[in-house]
Amino acid sequence: MNGEHSAVFTVSDVNSLIRDLFDGAFQPLWVTGEVGNLTIHRSGHVYMTLKDASSQLRAVYFGGAAVCSAMKLREGMKVEAFGKLSVYSPRGEYQLVVRTIRPFGLGDLQLKFEELKKRLSEEGLFDEARKKPVPFLPRRIAVVTSTEGAALHDFLRISLARFPGLHIRIVPAPVQGKAAAPKLAEALRIINRECAADVIVLTRGGGSLEDLWPFNEEVLARAIAESVIPVVSAVGHEIDFTISDFVADLRAPTPSGAAEMIVPEFEALKESVDSFSSRLRTTALLQWEQARTRVENACRSRAFLDLSYQLDELTQRLDRDLTDAEDALERSVERAERSLDRTLAELEAYSPFGVLKRGYAVVTGSGGHVVSSLRDAVPGQEVSVRISDGSFTARVESTGAPE
Missing domain, CATH: 1.20.5 (Single alpha-helices involved in coiled-coils or other helix-helix interfaces)
Known part of the structure; x- marks a missing residue:
């Protein structure tokens, strides 16, 4: 019988062969269709079916939960999905492994969003490390938004109800249209130059992707990143995500939510x-x-009492030592005085003037020199005679040797 000696494959082998054929035969491609059987798993993976009027194709978007939530993916929505065809071996089913998905008709905007988000993320603009803390109790809040929208009314109502009298500065700026992003960026720069706030709230109400697009512009993202003052992004509804949300120091789900997050209750x-x-x-x-x-x-305590007794004993001993020291000092002074008296008496005794008191005299010539020899005395010479209680002048009449 034909095939009796042919190789026998397991089901897994067959599915693996088919998967290899798929992987080699098909390049990544765009597929458009309507979303059905949508499941967003808690793991972050998204499972769905893409279908048209006559066919359907299973699709899986690994880690795509955030993107699908941001674009409000729902059943019945027409989308364009970019990915690669592959075989899921355990079930023998082929499927599209999605890499990018966008709403049909708004595909260009969504693609621009994803590209800018990826580029700014790679630059580090979304890093938590660069985000500035929002003050616990900001004294001055600057709100950048349109004065005509409900967002401003909601923020003011909640803020002033929580903390009456809070200083809030409103900086008007358009929040929709081509001119909005540059105007919003300039408002942030003005507040920073004037140091006019402790925190800036950038806000507007909900809308379509096109309505919210100014908050996905690079010029505004750069202004938020450059702001020295912390920036809170409160754009759209809770399910809306913009580039401003990722760059801002704090994201609030709604304008009212921003007020609740940054304004404490008084x-x-x-x-x-x-x-x-x-x-x-x-x-x-x-x-x-x-x-x-x-x-x-x-x-x-006994230790304290013992210490008290020891202190008293030391005090008494100190008093005795001080008394002994005073007595010794007094005796030393008396001895010194007596010694000084004796020394003065001896000096007096040996002093030339002390000798005069015993009847002697000192004779000096006209030049003031002492006449101590007959050679110094000349008859007729006037001399000065110093005695114990004064002096007088005399004249030498004659000289002669002692008898």
């Missing part, structure tokens, strides 16, 4: 402060009482 804040003050007083009093009790217990 009454709750006041209660917290009062509660903290009360706990602080209670803690301080408790610590004071504990310290006082420890001191009292220490004063009553």
Whole structure:
């Protein structure tokens, strides 16, 4: 019989062969169709069926949950999906492995969104490390939005209800149309130059992808990234995601949500402060009482009493030592005075003037030199005679040797 000696394949082998044929035969391609059987798995993968009037094709978008949520993918929606045909071996089914998906008719905008998002992400503009913290209680809030939209009304209503009297500056700017993105970017730069706020809220209400497109423009993304002041992006509804949301320091789901996120409730804040003050007083009093009790217990302890006795003994010993030192010093002074008196007496005794008191005199010539020899005395010479209590002048009448 024909084929008796042919190779026998398992089902897995056959499916693998078909998968290899698919992988080699088909290049990535665009497929358009209507979405059906849509499932967004918690793993982040998206499963669906693409169909037209007469056929259907299974499709899987690995990790595409965020993109599909941003574009509001739903059943019955017509889309364009770009991907590669492949075989899912366990079931023997072929499917489209999606790489990019966009709404039919708005494909160019969605593609621009994905391309800009990827480029800015690679630059690091979405990194959490570069995002600035929003102040806990901003004193000045600048709101950049249209004065005609509901977004401003919602933000003001919630903010002032939570914290009456809060300083809010409104910076008008268009939020739709081709001129909107440059105007919004310039508003951010003006606020930064004037240092006119502690936080900036960039907001508008919901709308279609085209309506929200100014918030997907690169010029606005750059202005947000360059802002020194923290920027909160509150654009559209909770399911709407824009480039501004990714670049901003904080994303709020709605304008009202932005107010709730950055403006604390005054009454709750006041209660917290009062509660903290009360706990602080209670803690301080408790610590004071504990310290006082420890001191009292220490004063009553034997160690403290022994220390007190030792201190008294040391004080008495110090008093005795001081008294002894004073007595010794007084005796030393008396001895020094007596020694000084003796020395002065000796000096007086040996002083030439002390000799004069014993009847001697000092004779000096006209030049003031002492006449100590007959050679120094000339008859007729006037001399000065110094005695113990004064001096007088005399004349030499004659000279002669002692008898």
